[in-house]
Structure formats: structure tokens, C-alpha cells
Amino acid sequence: MVLEEALMADADDFARIFVHELFHFVWLRLGNAKRRSYERVVARELHQRLRGELGWSAEWRKNKLRPRDWMLRTRRWREYCCESFCDTAAWRYAGVRKHAEFTLRARARAVRGRWFTHAGLDSGITI
Template identity: 60%
Template sequence: MLHWTAPIRVAFRLRLHAENGDQVHAASDLRRRLILFDRALLADRREFRRIVVHELAHFAWQRLGNPARRAWEAVLVDELERRARGELGWSAELRKLKLSPGAQAARTRRWREYVCESFCDSAAWLLTGARPHPEATLARRHRSRRVAWFVDLLRRSELQI
């Protein structure tokens, strides 16, 4: 299911912050193949596992290729047309809430970030068992569509990370 193209280094930090100063659970440097995690995550194994998968999904997204990326984007466009609210993780939800009405048509940077975070949050939710989670707020019918999309993707190819 996963194909490792090269090792990824992992390190833990106390009170990890993003470049903008916000406190974050994790941060990936795709070019340096490095993932930093906040040490506090180690106290919650289930949450740690979800965030590990989310960060690995960033590496997979980078190598996914345009046809699959566009196909994922089409799933999200369809959801928005059906006025789907909620997401499968706070990272995607935060960006979804900030989307302006024309963001999708113009394929703004914020839209593309949302598409990426939505892929990563969905992968993390799905690959850690698709269990109820406070951040999984997307309606069941939309979740089912995403699950079907991932199952189809994984049936056809390995995820390259």
C-alpha cells in the first residue's frame, strides 16, 4: 500500500510552532524529508498515529501526480456544490472555512492548500480505522464517497512517499 522512495527523518520538539508562530502538532519539510512532531503527542498514541499518517500523506500528495490530484479535487468540488459542511480533520476544516466564493474557480493558493490538507486529513482518518473523531464532522454520505475514492486509488497503485 505504501512505497518508500527514501527514508524520512523524524524528530521531536517541545512546544512546536509553525513559521507564523501558531502552535502545531507536526510540521513536514518535504524537500529535506523531515517530520517534526510536538513531544506532547507521545502522550496520546491514537492521536499521534493519526498525525503521523497525516504528515506521511503530505509526501504521498507530492508524488500523487496530476490526474489523481485533479480527481480528488473533483470530489471536493462536488461536495461544495452539494453544500457539504465539515471535514475529516481540523487542518482541512480551518482552510475550508476561510475559502472565498470564487476560490475554487480561480484555483487560488488557499484552495489548493485546502485540497491538499483535505487529502491528508481524509487519508489519516481512513487509514487509522475511520473511527468517530471530534474533528470528523463531514456527513456520512460524503465520507463514503471519499472512502470509495481512496479504495479505488489504493487498488490501482501504491502510495509513493
């Protein structure tokens, strides 16, 4: 956990990191069907050569991906998907509207947002 470091950072970064870390637990409990469904969302972005992410943790991993990673669902791919999920949750639920690490374009953000809604993750998450 990187929460200790986050406590010393500013409030926005603390909120983002807190939600990100919380959603690592959500990812673990999400189940294979929903995890695969999220993977398809980000795979579609890669097919469309969409750059950008919603946090640095996902972005540096995204930048290292090669086509074989998402075709073979390598460990690198699965780690990227998990970090992308957690960074997207932080973007969606931490209450931070603007951040230098939100580099994914608006339309793709909206697609991810709808995925979170349809996955039933919106209810009960307000901090």
C-alpha cells in the same frame, strides 16, 4: 512536522497526525491527474454546500474558502485540497473510528473512501 507534539498527545491523535504527515508525501507524488480528481470530489461537496471535514487542518481552511478560490484554483484552494486529502487519509488509515474532528457527514465520507480505493491507495497501508 508536528510529530514531536503528537508524541505527547494521546495514541489516537498520534496515529492521525502520523498518517496525515505521511500523506503529504503521497500527495506530492500522486500526480496531477489524481490530484485534480480529488479536487473534483471536494469541489462537488462545496457545490452541495456540505460542511464538515475529517480533521481541523482541512476544516479551518474549508471555512475560509470563497467561490472564487475553487473556481480559479487559488493557492488557498490547493492548500485546502492537500490538507483535506491528508486528513481524509488519516481518517481512513489511522485506525481511529471516532473523533470530534470527524465532522463530515457519513455519505460524503463514503464517497471519499471510494475515491481512495479507486486511486489505488488502500493496498499496503496498514499501521
